[in-house]
Amino acid sequence: xxxxxxxxxxxxxxxxxxxxxxxxxxxxxxxxxxxxxxxxxxxxxxxxxxxxxxxxxxxxxxxxxxxxx
Numbered sequence: 001x002x003x004x005x006x007x008x009x010x011x012x013x014x015x016x017x018x019x020x021x022x023x024x025x026x027x028x029x030x031x032x033x034x035x036x037x038x039x040x041x042x043x044x045x046x047x048x049x050x051x052x053x054x055x056x057x058x059x060x061x062x063x064x065x066x067x068x069x
Contacts, residue, residue: 009050012059016047019059033060 012019018036021029036044037060043049048059055063 009047009054012044012047012051013063019044019048019051022060023062030060 014020018029018032022033033044036048037058040048042058043052044059052058057063
């Protein structure tokens with residue numbers, strides 16, 4: 001899925017406390033992220049939407065191993 005689309009969206013993947021925590025299994029972060037996804041839509045906030053566009057995976061899911069650079 002990862003093609004030459006420019007720079008990867010680092011914030012959602014590595015720096016966002018909510019998204020990173022939710023993907024790691026933290027229940028509080030999952031709850032916050034679920035609320036965020038209901039408010040902003042299935043792609044989440046602007047950083048989550050950038051992550052979805054780049055990797056093809058919504059912010060609440062981990063990136064498949066094949067897609068990582």
